[in-house]
Structures are given as C-alpha cells and as structure tokens.
Amino acid sequence: TQLLEQSPQFLSIQEGENLTVYCNSSSVFSSLQWYRQEPGEGPVLLVTVVTGGEVKKLKRLTFQFGDARKDSSLHITAAQPGDTGLYLCAGRAFKAAGNKLTFGGGTRVLVKP
Amino acid sequence: DAGITQSPRHKVTETGTPVTLRCHQTENHRYMYWYRQDPGHGLRLIHYSYGVKDTDKGEVSDGYSVSRSKTEDFLLTLESATSSQTSVYFCAISESGVSYNEQFFGPGTRLTVL
Numbered sequence: 001t002q003l004l005e006q007s008p009q010f011l012s013i014q015e016g017e018n019l020t021v022y023c024n025s026s027s028v029f030s031s032l033q034w035y036r037q038e039p040g041e042g043p044v045l046l047v048t049v050v051t052g053g054e055v056k057k058l059k060r061l062t063f064q065f066g067d068a069r070k071d072s073s074l075h076i077t078a079a080q081p082g083d084t085g086l087y088l089c090a091g092r093a094f095k096a097a098g099n100k101l102t103f104g105g106g107t108r109v110l111v112k113p
Numbered sequence: 114d115a116g117i118t119q120s121p122r123h124k125v126t127e128t129g130t131p132v133t134l135r136c137h138q139t140e141n142h143r144y145m146y147w148y149r150q151d152p153g154h155g156l157r158l159i160h161y162s163y164g165v166k167d168t169d170k171g172e173v174s175d176g177y178s179v180s181r182s183k184t185e186d187f188l189l190t191l192e193s194a195t196s197s198q199t200s201v202y203f204c205a206i207s208e209s210g211v212s213y214n215e216q217f218f219g220p221g222t223r224l225t226v227l
Contacts, residue, residue: 042221
C-alpha cells in the first residue's frame with residue numbers, strides 16, 4: 001500500500017506571510033496532484049506534476065515534484081485569506097488500476113486578515 | 114464544472130438501517146469512485162468502477178457495496194449502517210488520457226448514523 005504523509009496537519013498564518021506544505025512518501029509515483037477543498041465542497045484540482053524535479057507556478061503558488069518522484073511541496077507566497085482551505089496531495093502509481101489515486105491526510109491552512 | 118451530482122446531500126439514519134447514496138454524472142467518464150472523508154484521514158477509497166457492471170474494492174470497502182448499471186450512475190450501499198460509517202462521502206469521476214487522469218469531485222453527502 002502506498003502512503004502519502006502531509007505536514008503540517010494545520011497551519012495558521014497572517015495575511016502576507018509565506019507558507020510551505022509538504023507531501024512525502026517512501027513510494028515512487030508516476031504523477032502527483034494537488035487539490036484544494038473549501039468547506040462544504042469537493043476537492044478541486046490545482047496542478048499535476050509529472051516529471052521528477054518539475055516546478056510549476058500558478059500565480060502565487062509554486063509546486064515542486066521531487067527528483068526521485070517520492071515527494072512534493074506546495075509553497076504559497078504572500079498568502080491571502082482566499083487561500084484558506086484544505087490542501088490535499090494525491091499520487092498516482094505507475095500502472096495504477098482504475099486510475100486510482102492515493103491521497104495524503106491533508107493540510108488545513110488558515111490565513112488571517 | 115464537471116457535471117456530478119450526489120444525492121442526498123445530507124442524511125441522518127439509525128444503526129442497522131440500509132442506506133443508499135447516489136452519484137450521477139453527465140460527463141460520460143469511464144471511471145467513478147466513492148471516497149469517505151474523516152478528520153485526519155484525507156480521502157480514503159471505498160470502491161471504484163471502471164465501466165458498467167465493472168467494480169472493484171478500495172482500501173476501506175468492508176460494510177459497503179456498489180453497483181453501476183449505467184455509465185452515468187454509481188450507487189453506494191451501506192447494507193446495515195453503523196456509527197463508524199458516519200462520515201462525508203464523495204463521489205469522483207475520471208477519464209483515461211484526459212488531463213493526467215484528473216479526478217472531478219461531487220459536492221459530497223454528509224451521513225450521520227445514530
């Protein structure tokens with residue numbers, strides 16, 4: 001069974017500060033996705049990283065896939081209250097049956113104005 | 114937004130009663146999934162389907178069954194609900210070869226078993 005560990009579990013910061021969320025595993029993934037979930041809604045995909053060492057930027061969000069394809073990070077620059085939510089990483093194993101994903105436990109981010 | 118609906122959105126039931134949750138999609142995607150979400154556990158896969166009448170177990174399938182008689186509908190049944198099945202249930206869909214198999218999620222069903 002492939003496991004993804006996210007850290008920290010909870011993060012509370014002031015508007016304008018930076019934050020980083022980590023997603024780690026002992027397993028290798030073919031791709032890794034980051035989702036954001038707001039209260040009362042389902043998760044929504046932010047980004048997919050597929051190449052070891054890949055860095056993707058989405059406005060103030062920077063996503064990195066580890067060289068060994070076992071870990072990933074999400075960095076938010078100058079966080080805003082609108083960034084508040086639950087961030088989930090999800091990995092897809094090579095030749096995963098049924099297109100299945102393995103989800104991390106999530107990091108709850110609170111950005112205070 | 115992907116066309117995924119779940120019904121009911123909220124349900125309160127008693128221990129021992131059967132419960133069926135419905136997921137309906139209008140995207141004609143091949144794969145459908147049922148997850149449960151509990152604090153500290155992220156999303157855990159219950160069952161998934163890779164086609165009409167083709168289903169398989171996920172990591173937390175005990176106490177749950179599923180059926181998919183049409184491409185658009187995926188049903189999750191709790192034969193005899195227990196308090197440990199109190200959770201928020203999400204349905205998701207995906208398609209091979211589309212955007213790295215991104216999964217699109219429904220709005221969720223909050224189930225409380227008393």
